[in-house]
Amino acid sequence: MQQILTILTNKPLTSSVYEMTLSGNTDKITGPGQFVNFKLLGLYLRRPLSICDYGKNYLKVIYKVVGKGTEQMSKMLPGEQLDVLLGLGNGYDLTVDTKKPILLGGGVGTPPMYNLCKKLKELGKSVTVILGFNTKEEVFYEEEFKQIVDKVIIKTADGSYGEKGFVTSDFSHEYDYVFTCGPEPMLKAVYNTTTTSGQYSFEERMGCGFGACMGCTCKTKYGNKRICKDGPVLVKEEIIW
Amino acid sequence: MVDLKVNLAGLVLDNPIVPASGTFGYGEEFASLYDINILGSFSFKGTTAQERFGNPTPRIADCANGMLNSVGLQNPGVDYVCNTIMPKMKTYFNKPVVANIGGFSIEEYCECAKKVSECEQVGIVELNVSCPNVHGGGMGFGTDAKLVYNVTSAVKQNCKKPLFVKLTPNVTDIKSIAKACEDAGANGVTLINTMLGMRINLNTRKPILAMRAGGYSGKAVFPVAIRMINDVYNTIKLPIMGCGGVETAEDVIEMMLAGATAVQVGSANLINPFVCKEIIQDLPIVCKKYKIKKLSDIIGGVNG
Structure with a gap:
């Protein structure tokens, strides 16, 4: 679970969002929707980040600079090493019965959709991707998604790029299952707008990231769940909203 | 060969390392990472008479050299622990375990102590009279020597295993509280629990923790613990x-030089899940460096 990874690249995608790729043993990662936990210099607790993409000896994360931890990360250079806990959380369940899944990502909830999109495509699914951002300046990964699937729709809240509105606005898409990740108000809107079952990835302040401290527990219809260990992905049917 | 064994109120531990309650769950997550039978023992998650969800989130805040938590004794309740978790624990841990119990009244503490101490695998019962994160109990008992005496002596009557009382550092005079435990018939004490702390988000100007304040733990409290021990x-x-x-x-x-017979490791487990394993591997080497042949010889051995 614990590995030392080496930074390959670390570059800005927008004025505050960065993409970091790392090399090293990533065998513990079992699927999209899982997360990793970085130990950073001078910070006591680790910093959890969702996995954007991974492969043999390869990990990619996308992060927004919001505090001391992510600020420190944004200044790191290729060759520097990081102590990382890998393969945390349940991730998305890809064994569900779906032919036409829709992927809804909002802001920095977009990254986990990337490897998920790849995996669903590999499974022969007809995937639709909708990514929501506040404004044109914040849009990232449109091209990357378009290289995997044809149906990629970009939404901006202020209409400065793509279609105006939220990921749930004018929702008339064809789909039979939902995968989503984003800020909680967006997840709630997805929950209320979509009519099929789906998997929702949640965020919470964590202590350990592997189920020991009970810092991130939430209530579900299926009992108390630790977002870090029993989540971060919950199925629609168990969410209490 | 360095002798790492310690005798804790009659219970002989292979080494003094005991993961602290609240940082190790019921051991299962760590057992999937390494063979936890290398530990001296571990203190399981604070267990109460009834199931508890605990406090609202956020329950965790990062600090310089430490962290705040306000988990609030989330646990599945003593009956579930005794009937479901303890039988399963045997499959991944084969030593006596420390059963940490919390409560809100003397009756609840007694019920909990009675039930856990009847579990075969429980070697020591650890009475938490010091949790800062629950109202109407916990630390309310632990800050008053008379109340500590009352709860300890009542629980002792209902406890079939050696009883340790876990003390809060949020007191003026830790010595009088410890004395009350001894007078009430406790077999040992654990200290320190977390120190009360608080952090504020500069953007929202709200406390980071949903409960406003919580318990501060981690590297920074080490010198406080050494002094109080x-x-x-x-x-x-x-x-x-x-x-x-x-x-x-x-x-x-x-x-141990300060006076500890066993040493609990808490928050460090959350950052480095292998920290107890690494400490146990390092202990013989460090003992050699300081010319220690028998670890138990150094207990309370600080000069002056």
Whole structure:
């Protein structure tokens, strides 16, 4: 679970969002929707980040600079090493019965959709991707998604790029299952707008990231769940909203 | 060959390392990472008479050299622990375990102590009279010597295993509280629990924790723990399980010199899940460096 990874690249995608790729043993990662936990210099607790993409000896994360931890990360250079806990959380369940899944990502909830999109495509699914951002300046990964699937729709809240509105606005898409990740108000809107079952990835302040401290527990219809260990992905049917 | 064994109120531990309650669950997550039978023992998640969800989130805040938590004793309740978790625990841990119990009234503490102490695998019962995160109980008992005496003596009557009382550092005079435990018939004390703390988000100007304040733990509290352990060691004759900010084998030796017989490792488990394993591997090497042949010889051995 614990590995030392080496930074390959670390570059800005927008004025505050960065993409970091790392090399090293990533065998513990079992699927999209899982997360990793970085130990950073001078910070006591680790910093959890969702996995954007991974492969043999390869990990990619996308992060927004919001505090001391992510600020420190944004200044790191290729060759520097990081102590990382890998393969945390349940991730998305890809064994569900779906032919036409829709992927809804909002802001920095977009990254986990990337490897998920790849995996669903590999499974022969007809995937639709909708990514929501506040404004044109914040849009990232449109091209990357378009290289995997044809149906990629970009939404901006202020209409400065793509279609105006939220990921749930004018929702008339064809789909039979939902995968989503984003800020909680967006997840709630997805929950209320979509009519099929789906998997929702949640965020919470964590202590350990592997189920020991009970810092991130939430209530579900299926009992108390630790977002870090029993989540971060919950199925629609168990969410209490 | 360095002898790492310690005798904790009659219970002989292979080494003094005991993961602290609240940082190790019921052991299962760590058992999937390494063979936890290398531990001296571990103190399981604070268990109460009834199931508890605990406090609203956020329950965790990062601090310089430490963290705040306000988990609030989330646990599945003593019956579930005794009937479901304890039978399963045998499959991944084959040593006596420390059963940490919390409560809101003397009756609840007694019920909990009675039930856990009847579990075969429980070697020691650890009475938490010091949780800062629950109202109407916990620390409310632990800050008053008379109440500590009352709850300890009542629980002792219902406890079939050696009883340790876990003390809060949020008091003026830790010695009088420790003395009350000894007078009430406790077999040992554990200290320190977390220190009360608070953090504020500068953007929202709201407390980071949903409960406003919580318990501060981690590396930063180590010197506070050392001082209090030494105070208590010099005051009572009971064995002490030291706790607070331990991260290395050197820290273990320092805490034992202050007076601890066993040493609990808490928050460090959350950042490095292998920290107890690493400390146990390092202990013989560090003992050699400081010319320690028998670890139990150094308990309370601070000069002056």
